[in-house]
Amino acid sequence: MEEFTKFVRGGILGPIKKWGTKWSLWPVHLVTACCGAELAHAFACGYDGERIGALNYGIARQTNLIIVEGAITRKMARVLRITWEQMPDPKFVIVMGACGLNGGIFWNGYNLVKPSEVVPVEFFIPGCPPTPEALLRGIRQLQIKLDKGVAENSLTFSEIALEKGKKPKVLPVSPKVVSNAPSIVVAVKKAVDWEFGKQLCDRLKAIGRAVITAKNRIALKVEVENLRSAAMKLKDLGFDHVKSVNVIDVPNEGKFIVEFLISSYSVKELMPVLVNLYTEISRKEPKISSLSDIFPSADYLEREMQDFFGVNFVGNPWKGKFILAPDTPEFPLRKDFKLEAESYVGD
Numbered sequence: 001m002e003e004f005t006k007f008v009r010g011g012i013l014g015p016i017k018k019w020g021t022k023w024s025l026w027p028v029h030l031v032t033a034c035c036g037a038e039l040a041h042a043f044a045c046g047y048d049g050e051r052i053g054a055l056n057y058g059i060a061r062q063t064n065l066i067i068v069e070g071a072i073t074r075k076m077a078r079v080l081r082i083t084w085e086q087m088p089d090p091k092f093v094i095v096m097g098a099c100g101l102n103g104g105i106f107w108n109g110y111n112l113v114k115p116s117e118v119v120p121v122e123f124f125i126p127g128c129p130p131t132p133e134a135l136l137r138g139i140r141q142l143q144i145k146l147d148k149g150v151a152e153n154s155l156t157f158s159e160i161a162l163e164k165g166k167k168p169k170v171l172p173v174s175p176k177v178v179s180n181a182p183s184i185v186v187a188v189k190k191a192v193d194w195e196f197g198k199q200l201c202d203r204l205k206a207i208g209r210a211v212i213t214a215k216n217r218i219a220l221k222v223e224v225e226n227l228r229s230a231a232m233k234l235k236d237l238g239f240d241h242v243k244s245v246n247v248i249d250v251p252n253e254g255k256f257i258v259e260f261l262i263s264s265y266s267v268k269e270l271m272p273v274l275v276n277l278y279t280e281i282s283r284k285e286p287k288i289s290s291l292s293d294i295f296p297s298a299d300y301l302e303r304e305m306q307d308f309f310g311v312n313f314v315g316n317p318w319k320g321k322f323i324l325a326p327d328t329p330e331f332p333l334r335k336d337f338k339l340e341a342e343s344y345v346g347d
């Protein structure tokens with residue numbers, strides 16, 4: 001078998017095999033980020049990537065090229081590695097986009113991995129996002145490399161002399177500094193003219209501090225021990241689902257603000273109304289009642305917040321990692337989360 005492989009690779013069939021590989025670069029679908037839109041563009045009818053023999057394919061075992069489309073997170077790094085391992089030899093990797101190159105706009109993100117630390121990479125295509133032309137040029141470069149055995153330099157960069165006395169710009173280093181003062185101060189709006197909202201607010205005042213913040217939006221602040229009774233009362237009024245659960249970390253005041261955005265699908269007048277039911281909890285012991293038994297749609301939203309902030313939603317049956325990979329450090333969205341030194345997630 002080994003002899004046969006040698007013969008195919010290096011014997012008289014070698015050039016034919018090389019030619020075949022060159023014109024049959026079939027990228028596996030592995031869309032991870034917004035660069036994927038440019039990839040789709042490159043293979044749609046306008047640019048028609050198939051003209052140069054590249055044809056996107058759905059099954060890893062029948063492909064020989066991975067185009068990493070932008071950002072790779074710790075969780076996706078595993079998928080990338082598994083996909084690469086499933087592919088037969090010879091196989092190649094092209095990374096497109098600034099995110100895959102050095103993090104791009106997520107350069108100090110807690111969860112970003114460089115694809116080159118996960119799989120061997122043939123070519124990087126810079127840009128955010130790179131154009132379809134750039135992607136096709138990357139594939140052409142790979143074809144040239146397959147042909148000649150070596151990569152060609154597609155661009156030359158000339159040295160730029162720095163102005164005398166000027167120091168090169170140094171990028172800020174991670175971890176981020178957490179400021180005690182908020183950098184965004186929200187201007188208080190004038191009273192909103194919304195008659196139905198005012199009537200609703202009057203009814204909600206029995207539950208907590210209700211304020212109209214914008215047309216169709218009401219903020220309802222309650223003490224943590226009154227959260228569930230407030231949610232029950234909202235349910236009695238006709239609100240029937242939680243659209244979103246958010247946690248806001250306020251480390252300098254030692255608290256988390258937890259908010260449930262509640263609306264209605266069943267009562268016509270309430271459909272456009274969004275009530276922000278919120279409360280504050282201690283950062284040291286972040287515990288709050290789950291509302292998942294009252295509004296089932298809160299369930300998975302609470303799981304996310306538990307994952308990202310470590311807030312314990314008492315009563316939510318689920319505990320553990322929901323969105324993040326098991327080896328992701330705990331509570332990455334807390335403001336005092338320290339970035340780790342860059343390292344690959346494992347073999």
Ligand code: SF4
Nearest residue numbers: 035070097098099129
């Ligand atoms: S490089 Fe730009 S377009 Fe591509 S994944 Fe990153 S942010 Fe999105």
